[in-house]
Amino acid sequence: MKKNRPKYKQIIDAAVIVIAENGYHNAQVSKIAKQARVADGTIYLYFNSKEDILISLFQEKMGQFIEKIEEEIAGKEKAEEKLYMLIEKHFMLLAEDHPLATVTQLELRQSNKELRLKINEVLKGYLHVVDSILQTGIETGEFDSKLDIRLARQMIFGTIDETVTTWVMNEHKYDLISLAPKVHQLLLTGCNGSQPA
Amino acid sequence: MKKNRPKYKQIIDAAVIVIAENGYHNAQVSKIAKQARVADGTIYLYFNSKEDILISLFQEKMGQFIEKIEEEIAGKEKAEEKLYMLIEKHFMLLAEDHPLATVTQLELRQSNKELRLKINEVLKGYLHVVDSILQTGIETGEFDSKLDIRLARQMIFGTIDETVTTWVMNEHKYDLISLAPKVHQLLLTGCNGSQPA
Amino acid sequence: MKKNRPKYKQIIDAAVIVIAENGYHNAQVSKIAKQARVADGTIYLYFNSKEDILISLFQEKMGQFIEKIEEEIAGKEKAEEKLYMLIEKHFMLLAEDHPLATVTQLELRQSNKELRLKINEVLKGYLHVVDSILQTGIETGEFDSKLDIRLARQMIFGTIDETVTTWVMNEHKYDLISLAPKVHQLLLTGCNGSQPA
Amino acid sequence: MKKNRPKYKQIIDAAVIVIAENGYHNAQVSKIAKQARVADGTIYLYFNSKEDILISLFQEKMGQFIEKIEEEIAGKEKAEEKLYMLIEKHFMLLAEDHPLATVTQLELRQSNKELRLKINEVLKGYLHVVDSILQTGIETGEFDSKLDIRLARQMIFGTIDETVTTWVMNEHKYDLISLAPKVHQLLLTGCNGSQPA
C-alpha cells in the first residue's frame, strides 16, 4: 500500500508547505519534490498526477480533520453541545496549522472545477457530521422539527467557512478560536427557529 | 471613455460565456476574442491584461448587482423585509443568468490570491449593504442589540453564498429562488437572538 | 514629390528623437507618429513601411552630412588639409546633434542585414569622398603611390567611426572635436607610408 | 557545471549557424533547438533566456579567439611582429569560420543596447591585447613615445573590424587573409608617427 510508505506523507506535507508559501499557481511539482527531498520522478511513484497530490492532500488532511471532530462530538449528548464542539474544534484545528488553513481556505479553491468536485466529495463526510448533529437536535427537541436540514447545513458550513476564510484573508491576525461562542450562539438560534427556548 | 464603447461590454459578456463554458483555466484570450467577434489584439485596446478583463468583469457585473439590490431594499422599512429582498433578489439575479452564476461562484474563485483580493474589494460594497440592514434591524429593535455585526454579516453572506454555490454545483437543477423564504427564516432567527419575537 | 511636403521631414525628425530616446527596438511606429503629431496612418502616406522610414532617415541625414563635408573640403587643395576637414567636420556634425549620433552609431546598427545593406549603399557617397581625398593625395605626392586605396579607405572610415562610437558609448562625456588633430595625425602617417614627409 | 556538458556547446554552435543563416531577428529559439537536436525546453536548462544564449555565445567564442591570439603573440618579441600576428590570426580565425564571422560582424550588432554593453565587456579582453602591443612598441622604441594609446587602439581595432565587416558584407568573396600585410603596413606607419623607421 503506497499510502503507508513514509514518502507518501512526506510529499503531502511538502505540498502543503509549498502551496502555503508560494500559492497554488506557483507550487510546481519540482518545488514540492525539492521540499520533500525526493527527485521529481519519485513523486510519480506515489501519485498519478499533480492533481492527484492535491486530492490526496485534501483527503488525507480532511479525513483526519473529520475523525478528530467526530471523536470530540461523540462524547456529547445534546445537539447544542455537539454543535459547539464542531465549531470550536474546526477553529482549533485550523488555528494551530496556519499553512493548512491557507491551503484549504484560499489556495485549493483556485483549482479547476473538476478538482473542486472531487474535493466536494471529500467534504461530504464533514457535511454528514453536521447532518447528524441536526438530526440529533430535532430528535431531542432542541431544534425546530420543521427545520430544513439541507439549508441549515448550508448555513452552518457557510458561516463557519466564511468566518475562517475571513480570518485567513486577514492573515490570522486576530484570535479565531475565541469567536466560537458567538458563532455558536448565532447558528443555534438560527436552528431553534421561533420556538421558545 | 473606453468603458462606454460597445466593444467593452461585448468583450466582458463574451468573457462570462467563455469562462462559464470552458472553465477559468481554459478561457484563453483568443477564445474570448472569437466569442466577442473581435481580433485578439482588440482585447488589448480595452483591457490591459487578461487579469484586467476578469477584474472589470467582476466590477461591472457586481456593480449592477449591488445597485439592483439597493433599489429593491430602499423601498422597505423593516430590516426583516430588507433582508428578504436581499436574499430573493440575490437568488433571482443569479438564477436568471446561469453563466454569470457559474463564473462568480466557481470559476472566478480559481484566480490567484492577488485577483481575489481585488474581488474582495468589490465585494465590500455588498457587505456594506448587509451591514446597513443589520444596523436598521438593531435600531428598529428587530435584532438583538448585542448582535456582533461582523459575525452576523459573515453568517448572512456565508449562508447565501454557500446556498448559491451548492445550487451551481448541482448544475442549477432545482429552483433556487424558492429557497429564499426558508433561508430568510433561518438567518432571521439567527439575528433575532433569543429575544421574544 | 512627397519629400518636399512638410510632414515628411517632420516624421523623420520625430523618428530620430524617438529612436534616440527609446532605442531601436522600442521605437514603435505609433510612438513616432505621436512625436510627429500625426496619426499612425499618416505615416504610411509618406513612407511604405517602417523600414522605409529608417532608410529615408539615413539617406536624408547622411545626404546633408556628405554635402556639408564636401563643401568644406572643396576649399582645400592639399589632401592633408582635406583629410583634416573631413575628420573635424564629421566630428562636429555629430557632436552638435547627439540624438543623431546615437541613432547612427548605435541604434540603426541593430537593424537587420537587409536594411544595413541599404544603409551601406548610402554610405558609399561618404566613401567616395574619402577616395577622392586619397586620390588627390597620391596625385600631389603627399601619399605613397603604392597605397592600397580600398584598405586606406577602410582604415580612415573604420578609425573615425570607431572613435565616434566609443564617444557615444561613453555617453558623449568628453569632447569629441578636440580629438580631430590626433586622429588626423595617426591616419596621415598611415597614408604616408614609409616615404619621407 | 553546465558549461562542460556537451549540450551546452551543442546549443551555442547551433545558435551560430541559425543566426548566420537566418539573421538575428529570425533566429527563433525553436529554430536553434531544432538545429541543436534538442527540445525547446532543453535550451532553458542551459541558458536563462534567449539573450543569455547570445551573450554566452560571444563570451565562449571571443574567449577562445583572444586566447589563440595571445598564444600567437606571446612567441614574438617585437611589437611589429606582434601586431602582424594579431592581424593575421584575427583574419584567419574568422576566415575559417564564415558563420561565426557573419554573426560577430553583422548579426550580433543588431542586439539591443544592453546586450551590446555586455558584449563590449567581453571585447575589453581584445583591447587589452592591443594595448599591450602598443605598450611593447613604445618600450622598444618602435612606436612614437607620444602616441595616444586610446586613439591608436581605436585605429587598430576600427581598421581591422571595418576590414572584416566589409569582407563579410561582400559575402567573403575575396581572400581576407592576404590583406593582412597591407593592413599591417598601414597601421604600423600610423603608430610609428613621423619618426624615422
Added chain:
DNA sequence: GATGAATGAGGGTTCATTCAT
C-alpha cells in the same frame, strides 16, 4: 525503488499595417 535530464505543447501579448470614415 529512485533519479533528474529531457521533453514539447501551449498562451498572453505586441505592433506594423490597413481601411472605413
Added chain:
DNA sequence: AATGAATGAACCCTCATTCAT
C-alpha cells in the same frame, strides 16, 4: 489628405510528465 480603431501573425518561456540509467 488625414485619421485611429481594428487587425492577427508571431514568439519566448514554463512546467507536468517520462524514461533511460
